[in-house]
Amino acid sequence: MSFQEVIEAYKSHVDRTQLIENLSLTPQQRSEKFWRAMQLVYELRRAAQVARQKPSPPPVREE
Amino acid sequence: MVDTNFPDLLSALGNSGVEIILVGGLAGMAHGASRATVDIDVVYRRTPENVRRLVSCLTPLHPYLRGVPRGLPFRLDETTIDNGLNFTLVTDLGDLDLLGDVPGGGQYENLLPHAQSLTLFGVDILCVTLEKLIYLKRAAGRPKDLEAIAELELLLDERDRA
Numbered sequence: 001m002s003f004q005e006v007i008e009a010y011k012s013h014v015d016r017t018q019l020i021e022n023l024s025l026t027p028q029q030r031s032e033k034f035w036r037a038m039q040l041v042y043e044l045r046r047a048a049q050v051a052r053q054k055p056s057p058p059p060v061r062e063e
Numbered sequence: 064m065v066d067t068n069f070p071d072l073l074s075a076l077g078n079s080g081v082e083i084i085l086v087g088g089l090a091g092m093a094h095g096a097s098r099a100t101v102d103i104d105v106v107y108r109r110t111p112e113n114v115r116r117l118v119s120c121l122t123p124l125h126p127y128l129r130g131v132p133r134g135l136p137f138r139l140d141e142t143t144i145d146n147g148l149n150f151t152l153v154t155d156l157g158d159l160d161l162l163g164d165v166p167g168g169g170q171y172e173n174l175l176p177h178a179q180s181l182t183l184f185g186v187d188i189l190c191v192t193l194e195k196l197i198y199l200k201r202a203a204g205r206p207k208d209l210e211a212i213a214e215l216e217l218l219l220d221e222r223d224r225a
Contacts, residue, residue: 010213019218022095031183034092042066
């Protein structure tokens with residue numbers, strides 16, 4: 001598969017409605033939206049790290 | 064691993080008078096792309112004065128080479144920048160790629176006609192145009208960029224329809 005064929009295949013998976021919504025925003029608004037999303041990503045990452053450090057609870061036996 | 068503080072890092076660069084042009088994923092975001100990015104990529108002007116400003120801006124952020132073990136002697140100063148070109152760094156405020164030259168775009172002066180001023184995180188900054196960003200990503204020819212190129216080309220298409 002050529003690069004262009006791969007690119008065209010990826011295009012079918014892109015959410016155009018999201019792009020249209022982003023285009024209605026100013027660059028400043030886009031940056032604020034992006035930063036809110038990244039802070040959530042960072043928080044989830046930290047939570048995952050904490051969860052990995054906790055010992056797993058014992059399995060629940062069904063009576 | 065330091066989470067990149069995009070507002071503070073971009074502010075530090077933008078408010079220091081350093082001549083830079085934003086490229087990469089954050090430039091895509093500035094134009095409306097939805098893909099996440101974890102670092103800031105900038106093309107910097109390689110004049111002695113601008114390199115001095117760059118060093119002055121970044122030194123308080125303790126820049127270090129990304130992905131190398133700590134303890135390797137590295138100092139981001141004017142000599143280091145003069146003797147190098149592109150630097151992938153980690154700073155106190157996160158990951159920063161300093162690019163002296165980019166495939167398909169050349170150096171700062173070559174890219175300047177293809178840059179526009181945008182306000183991001185409250186900072187006025189030069190950002191490569193969407194058309195040029197697509198061109199740069201295609202010129203880089205990296206498989207990992209193909210998905211980004213797809214989104215950027217659709218973004219351009221939607222923008223031009225409006």
